[in-house]
Amino acid sequence: MNIVACVKQVPDTEAQIKVKPDGSGIDEGGIKWVMNPYDEFGVEEALKMKEKFGGDVTIVCVGPARAMETIRTALAMGADKGIHISDPALENADAYTTASALAAAIKGVPYDVILCGQRAIDDDSGQVGSVLAELLGIPQVTVVTKVDVDGQKVKVVRPIEGAQLVIESALPAVITATKGLNEPRYASLPGIMKAKKKPVDVKDAAALGVSADAKAKVGKFIPPPARPPGKIICADDTPEGKAAEVAKLLREEAKVI
Amino acid sequence: MAKGVWIVAEHRDGALRKVSFELASTARKLADQTGDEVAAVVVGSGVEAMAAELGKYGVDKVFVADNAAFEPYTTDAHAAAVAKAVKDNDPAILLVGASAQGKDLAAALVGKLAAGLATDCTDVKIEDGKLVAVRPMYAGKCFGEVVFNAAPAMASLRPNVFPIVETAKAGAVVKFDAGVDAGALKTKVVEVQKEASGKIDVAEANIIVSGGRGMKGPEGYGILEELAGVLGAAVGASRAAVDAGWRPQSDQVGQTGKVVSPNLYIACGISGAIQHLAGMSSSKYIVAINKDNEAPIFAKADYGVVDDLFKVVPALTTECKKLMA
Ligand SMILES: Cc1cc2nc3c(=O)[nH]c(=O)nc-3n(C[C@H](O)[C@H](O)[C@H](O)COP(=O)(O)OP(=O)(O)OC[C@H]3O[C@@H](n4cnc5c(N)ncnc54)[C@H](O)[C@@H]3O)c2cc1C
Ligand SMILES: Cc1cc2nc3c(=O)[nH]c(=O)nc-3n(C[C@H](O)[C@H](O)[C@H](O)COP(=O)(O)OP(=O)(O)OC[C@H]3O[C@@H](n4cnc5c(N)ncnc54)[C@H](O)[C@@H]3O)c2cc1C
Numbered sequence: 001m002n003i004v005a006c007v008k009q010v011p012d013t014e015a016q017i018k019v020k021p022d023g024s025g026i027d028e029g030g031i032k033w034v035m036n037p038y039d040e041f042g043v044e045e046a047l048k049m050k051e052k053f054g055g056d057v058t059i060v061c062v063g064p065a066r067a068m069e070t071i072r073t074a075l076a077m078g079a080d081k082g083i084h085i086s087d088p089a090l091e092n093a094d095a096y097t098t099a100s101a102l103a104a105a106i107k108g109v110p111y112d113v114i115l116c117g118q119r120a121i122d123d124d125s126g127q128v129g130s131v132l133a134e135l136l137g138i139p140q141v142t143v144v145t146k147v148d149v150d151g152q153k154v155k156v157v158r159p160i161e162g163a164q165l166v167i168e169s170a171l172p173a174v175i176t177a178t179k180g181l182n183e184p185r186y187a188s189l190p191g192i193m194k195a196k197k198k199p200v201d202v203k204d205a206a207a208l209g210v211s212a213d214a215k216a217k218v219g220k221f222i223p224p225p226a227r228p229p230g231k232i233i234c235a236d237d238t239p240e241g242k243a244a245e246v247a248k249l250l251r252e253e254a255k256v257i
Numbered sequence: 258m259a260k261g262v263w264i265v266a267e268h269r270d271g272a273l274r275k276v277s278f279e280l281a282s283t284a285r286k287l288a289d290q291t292g293d294e295v296a297a298v299v300v301g302s303g304v305e306a307m308a309a310e311l312g313k314y315g316v317d318k319v320f321v322a323d324n325a326a327f328e329p330y331t332t333d334a335h336a337a338a339v340a341k342a343v344k345d346n347d348p349a350i351l352l353v354g355a356s357a358q359g360k361d362l363a364a365a366l367v368g369k370l371a372a373g374l375a376t377d378c379t380d381v382k383i384e385d386g387k388l389v390a391v392r393p394m395y396a397g398k399c400f401g402e403v404v405f406n407a408a409p410a411m412a413s414l415r416p417n418v419f420p421i422v423e424t425a426k427a428g429a430v431v432k433f434d435a436g437v438d439a440g441a442l443k444t445k446v447v448e449v450q451k452e453a454s455g456k457i458d459v460a461e462a463n464i465i466v467s468g469g470r471g472m473k474g475p476e477g478y479g480i481l482e483e484l485a486g487v488l489g490a491a492v493g494a495s496r497a498a499v500d501a502g503w504r505p506q507s508d509q510v511g512q513t514g515k516v517v518s519p520n521l522y523i524a525c526g527i528s529g530a531i532q533h534l535a536g537m538s539s540s541k542y543i544v545a546i547n548k549d550n551e552a553p554i555f556a557k558a559d560y561g562v563v564d565d566l567f568k569v570v571p572a573l574t575t576e577c578k579k580l581m582a
Contacts, residue, residue: 011395013512013513013531013532013535014531014532015395015398016398016531017395017398017399019399026395026399037513038513094373095364095367095373095374096367096368096371096372096373099368121395121396121512121513122394122395123394124376124377124392124393124394124395124396124516125374125375125376126360126364126376127363127364127367127374127376129364130332130361130364130365130367130368131364131365131367131368132368133365133368134336134365134367134368134369135368138443139332139333139443139444140332140333140365140444141332141444142332142360142361142364143357143361145506155447158357159357159506159507160356160357160358161356161357161458161460161461162451162452162456162457162458163449163450163451163452164449164450164452165329165446165448165449165450166446166447166448166449166450167331167444167445167446167447168444168445168447169443169444169445170443170444173443173444178506179506179509179513179514180506213406214373214406215367215371215372215373215405215406215407216372216373216374216375216403216404216405216406216407216410217373217403217404217406218394218401218402218403219389219402219403219404220401220402221394221399221400221401221402222391222399222400222401222402223399223400224393224397224398224399224400224538224539227538227543227557227559228559230543230555230557230558230559230560230561231559231560231561232550232555232561232562232563233560233561233562239564239565239568239569239572240568240572242562242564242569242572243562243569243570243572243573243575243576244572244576246544246560246562246573246576247573247576247577247579247580248576248580249560250521250542250544250560250577251580251581254521254541254542254559256464256520256521256541256542257464257488257521257577257580257581
């Protein structure tokens with residue numbers, strides 16, 4: 001079975017995000033870059049499938065030169081090879097453009113399953129996996145916590161508000177991973193050594209025939225509104241007194257209960 | 258030229274979901290500024306009666322695709338049907354709910370329509386006759402104003418943020434044939450496992466009572482369930498509580514859980530790590546109950562209580578019961 005896992009490099013979750021004064025973007029200074037946490041679940045699931053059914057795991061990533069590090073991390077976890085789509089023209093790519101680039105690269109490799117994260121934690125848009133499936137003309141099952149491959153079919157569990165759906169899909173398909181799917185492994189030291197020698201193909205937009213025209217773009221970045229300083233409730237200094245004071249404020253001042 | 262403001266109405270178990278009314282009301286507001294009509298798409302089986310209900314919230318026209326193959330929802334069937342209606346009518350704006358189903362549908366439509374989509378928006382407005390969508394990025398650490406270069410301009414709206422406004426319009430039903438061949442569908446829902454009835458999802462709740470490692474164990478959540486019961490709230494959790502197996506994954510709030518913006522968020526025994534704050538700091542009001550007065554959660558709280566939560570929470574339940582009686 002051949003598996004493709006798409007990975008994006010994103011700022012670490014600890015990162016303090018500062019908007020540039022002119023609102024044109026994010027100040028990238030001091031940011032530590034890591035593999036999107038949801039993509040770790042995707043890579044882990046890909047490796048599990050490989051262990052069970054055999055085959056190859058190919059990592060595909062659109063990103064600047066620094067994103068190579070994230071591809072190497074996935075290779076160190078156990079993936080076999082990588083495709084790095086790197087092109088300054090794709091710097092302002094939207095989900096459609098990113099998915100077009102991924103689709104063009106993936107068409108050149110054999111695949112039965114494509115794994116993505118359910119969303120990238122920087123842009124939070126949760127679109128690329130779905131768009132990729134549409135562009136490849138294959139089915140998709142998104143935001144899943146369980147995957148069982150059985151021959152030419154896959155059965156997944158997808159939590160929605162107040163319920164879990166069990167969905168069956170034909171293969172090949174795009175599956176997007178969410179937390180709860182598995183526990184991603186760490187790269188071992190030998191894994192890291194081996195990863196350095198694994199093949200990574202670097203491609204640009206022209207080689208893939210992808211146009212960089214974005215359908216949507218962030219016109220302006222805005223820092224979140226500052227929250228006014230809150231109050232510490234002292235009341236009569238007993239838990240009961242403080243609770244009574246909070247309840248009163250929620251009712252009379254905030255008017256939310 | 259693309260024209261009109263459209264919504265995709267969401268329904269479950271034979272009724273429209275609340276987010277559909279939020280979408281309709283918002284679409285009406287935008288259409289009044291652009292001087293356009295509001296149309297809704299309803300895809301399902303036996304949905305014509307509920308389609309007419311949308312007229313109350315400002316919808317002029319409702320496109321209905323009625324077919325047994327549309328129940329229950331699958332991405333391939335619904336995305337194909339909505340894409341057909343959009344391609345045939347060329348709307349300028351398309352709004353979808355940022356619910357589990359709406360997000361799934363909207364992303365597939367981006368692929369089918371070669372469109373741009375702003376996900377999980379907290380505000381939408383018209384500037385120079387065009388849609389501008391405001392959405393949190395980096396889990397709320399900053400916001401982006403999204404502009405569009407393709408039609409339809411698509412936005413999914415975060416549930417519970419946009420007000421519901423009644424405006425009587427015709428809500429005239431127009432049936433259309435989506436041309437979906439049930440036999441060609443590649444995905445199928447084989448089972449629906451419902452959670453305990455009455456459970457409110459954190460992503461849709463007006464009020465969330467949330468507990469972290471300070472709850473000490475799964476039993477600790479009993480007092481949060483009681484407070485939540487009185488307030489009609491959902492119970493949320495920090496990742497520490499979820500990873501410890503005390504609470505289900507679906508309850509996790511934060512950068513790798515759900516990003517929420519209820520009217521009221523009550524954080525109990527949660528320290529306020531940056532990944533947790535990212536998921537809830539756009540809540541309208543925040544109450545923090547923590548025995549450590551240095552906990553970072555207090556920097557975000559409107560009302561902070563420094564004390565033992567096992568004493569404060571039950572007392573708060575009693576007080577709320579009294580006030581709300
Ligand atoms: C600082 C900054 C500025 C930006 N500016 C713009 C802008 O001006 N205009 C604009 O339209 N967009 C902009 N974006 C958005 C971003 O560049 C694209 O939308 C992005 O590549 C699409 O991914 P997503 O974050 O929406 O991914 P999602 O759809 O949330 O990701 C889902 C999954 O898809 C896969 N995936 C996503 N991206 C990649 C990738 N690059 N390589 C491999 N797999 C991937 C991963 O498996 C991921 O888990 C900006 C983003 C950032 C961080
Ligand atoms: C990649 C990544 C993603 C992450 N994503 C998320 C996420 O989505 N959501 C999330 O929540 N976290 C996330 N985290 C984890 C985060 O960093 C914190 O570890 C976690 O939020 C801590 O949970 P907590 O506040 O419940 O626990 P702690 O930090 O241990 O805090 C417990 C608090 O309870 C208080 N307390 C204890 N006993 C009492 C008592 N009797 N009365 C009152 N107060 C009491 C303590 O003073 C303390 O402040 C992520 C981390 C990483 C690395």
